[in-house]
Amino acid sequence: MSGGRLDIIGLGPGAADLQCPRATQALHQATDLLGYLPYVQRVQAHPEQCVHASDNREEILRARHALQLAADGRQVAVVSAGDAGVFGMAAAVFEALEQGDLQWRELPIQVHPGISAVLAVAARLGAPLGNDFCVISLSDNLKPWTVIEHRVAHAAQAGLVMALYNPISQSRPWQLGSTFALLRRHLPASVPVIFARAISREDEAVLVTSLQDAQPEQADMRTLVLIGTAETRCLERPDGGAWVYTPRSVGGGL
């Protein structure tokens, strides 16, 4: 190998001051930046950096490309929004590593954590993750819908707060409505539901509603949907919005 390396970097939710200095430093040292176009566009690349932007659905191709560039001696940074380990590029890179050229396994690889969307949303709302929680992607591109339903039903029965990534898209229009219907069979109608879009960015939007009133049209591709538990509380804020928190203690009534 010829001195190349691969850094897998979480950029955080969008605001510059929510990106970790370690990530900023790794980005600065890269010769090549790879990622989904809107994410690489967030990076202030210097003129001598090669930027390889690609489409959303091309994670494995991008991961292979990154590994090959590193094997060729480049200092490669692959970027994801939020944390690269939470429905970002990290798993794709390790899949490509396992399936690819054995020599790639000698490469220095480092994953740099970032503030994931779920943590940014939680901080914006107060403390909705104040107790046990789970993080589930509603995208059935890579897993059967039956697996997702199975997971959501168990999570509801377990009393976990749920962060739902990838709730809706043009090609997946009905899944979120179906999930709300499933949740209504397991949870009280009054459970808080939060639609949090583009948190920490200029077009940030937050809606706090209830499971009974939640509508799939209130989400888009950039929304994270948070489902509380029967114990999650809402408090009015001075600005008219709501604080949402889940108490640390749990009754024994499950």
Added chain:
Amino acid sequence: MSGGRLDIIGLGPGAADLQCPRATQALHQATDLLGYLPYVQRVQAHPEQCVHASDNREEILRARHALQLAADGRQVAVVSAGDAGVFGMAAAVFEALEQGDLQWRELPIQVHPGISAVLAVAARLGAPLGNDFCVISLSDNLKPWTVIEHRVAHAAQAGLVMALYNPISQSRPWQLGSTFALLRRHLPASVPVIFARAISREDEAVLVTSLQDAQPEQADMRTLVLIGTAETRCLERPDGGAWVYTPRSVGGGL
């Protein structure tokens, strides 16, 4: 109210370059710092800042103290390790807010996200959270042990990767062993189990083993225990350690 404010701040896992600039800025502006002693000691307080360190078990007292100081016009920062919203101070502050003086609700409060232990551990290991996951505290100080068992069993049946916080302590010596026994009834013996201690700090330690071989003595109070799924993979690293990742796709066999 007299110009006071309250910032609830996640310091990240320990390394200075894993603390967000937003958190650093909020810490800098505070007149008063509150938190569990080892966490406030991490902050480079300036001489004119008042430091109020307290014991681990005193979250609600600390939260009330912070709110009262802010109501008295102070610029108050409450700190947690990792992310304050993940088994940190954020939920305690909102509990104290709801139960306390109505005037406290007029205070400007902001929660600043941090890199939680689970994200730091995942990045250190590769991509163990590459699919759906949950985060569960094994401490039965604030919830009955039956609730914890119920949640762990559902999470295992759901096929979620599990991050177990607060796995063991002097006053809770048997809970982790009991959890391993429960998990062995639901998951294959070969499922990867990771003991990750003090990640990003000088005394960091990582052990990758299997559910069959995992022993509770391999954890201490500063360890996060990660339980993979039947699909989680281990790959050898150039340094002899292991990469651990959970593939993005799931078979339909549940």
